[in-house]
Amino acid sequence: MIGTPLEDFLRTRSWLKANQAALVAPAVEFHAAQHPELLDEGYLSPADWRHDHPIPLEQVTFSLRDAEPVPDHRYSAFRPLLPIGPDDRYHEAVDRHDKPQYWFNGASYRLLAVDGLSIEVGTAGYWDNFDFSQALAHEAADAFVSTGGISGAFRQDLGDPLDFPGRVCAIGFQILTVRKAPEGCTFLVHRRGEAVAAWANIATLVPAGEFQPSEDSPGAIEDDLDLWRCMMREYAEELLGFPEVARPDYDRDEPFRALQEARRESSIRPYFLKIGLDPLTWKALIQIVCVFDHQVFDRIFAGMVSANEEGLLEPPARLDEETVRRYLADPQFSAGATSTLALAWRFRAALGIEQS
Incomplete structure (x- = not known):
């Protein structure tokens, strides 16, 4: 059965909660090598997302549209890091074995596209994003403890950080x-x-x-x-x-x-x-x-x-x-x-x- 021993999963969770900030610099270094054109003040922003002056908030507009569900295979590269057992997604394993005190699946807006000051969104549950964003952090923690790097099969399989149809991005x-x-x-x-x-x-x-x-x-x-x-x-x-x-x-x-x-x-x-x-x-x-x-x-x-x-x-x-x-x-x-x-x-x- 694909998966990792529960004690290893929980050990990585514990390390991540105590040390997530330590993963930021290696993540920036990774993207400096993989996506140098996206880096701006430590964040990933294509050139057409950046501005040379602050923008009054009222000039930014949001539009809502339906979004296609993310294909199930987009989660598959992370599943070897889940505990052996019935859990199919990262939030399910966290809910079962390491549930935070403040934890609920409220509706969130999901990023679909950015065009200047126009931002297009869909909707998703909080856990839908958690299954990508915090799963990437978990994989990075697992890799960092072992190798000092942050990239693993899940990040590599997702590929382009700007592929918003391919993942949920809250x-x-x-x-x-x-x-x-x-x-x-x-x-x-x-x-x-x-x-x-x-x-x-x-x-x-x-x-x-x-x-x-x-x-x-x-x-x-x-x-x-x-x-x-x-x-x-x-x-x-x-x-x-x-x-x-x-x-x-x-x-x-x-x-x-x-x-x-x-x-x-x-x-x-x-x-x-x-x-x-x-x-x-x-x-x-x-x-x-x-x-x-x-x-x-x-x-x-x-x-x-x-x-x-x-x-x-x-x-x-x-x-x-x-x-x-x-x-x-x-x-x-x-x-x-x-x-x-x-x-x-x-x-x-x-x-x-x-x-x-």
Whole structure:
């Protein structure tokens, strides 16, 4: 029977949860050799996905279409790494043997195509993406411990990271949240804990999350195809400790009403930097900067929490060259956070967040 002993599977899972950040540099090196034209600030982005200045978020559009299911054979090269037994997909083995505390198969938007500032998506379950993105990370961990490399049969069989019909590619986002004040700018960092399904024990920008609807209903899937709405929900959950809410009234419920009003008044200014693929997991990430005038930030986030279900918030960090360099050199700072912060620092004049 094809498969690996359960103890070997769990050993790799344990190593991955403790050391996933250590796989980023080897993944970048792999793509520097295999796909050098795609690398940009440590992420995979074709030239026509990149921009030489920040883009106001409202200029980015999303469209929804049906997507063909991924053929079953696309999973087959990973199956030798699953535990011997009945499990056919990576999420099934994790669910059976190593279930995370926060673990559910909610609907997500799936990347299908990028054309300038137009992004085409379909829908998929969270586990559909997990079976590709985190399976790639698991295979990389298994290979790294044995050989020091990250490539294996699954990555080689998938081939082109831009072949979106050939795999499910969910879309995450990370936001560099900037509080702009006369005395200077600060930003927020989150240290993720053990309870999350992926990227445990690393630091990210906050908020960060999945681009997904507030619930699985057809109405929500259509109405919530709006990145700003998803961002607002993450601000409510990660900075204010709000529970997840299905289909909130974005114009009446707090803090959504206040966020909407402040954005209309240009006291909150969200910018799109780019979309790219994580070099380890090939998951898509939208990189965002959201600049808050200090009075609005202090009012909306007066009740900001110091911890949430996914980890701890660090004290606000000064947005200056010394601090940026320190985070960019931190091996526990996620690839997405590193890429986003580096791009934002490159564009700091256009974003209006230069040191005073």
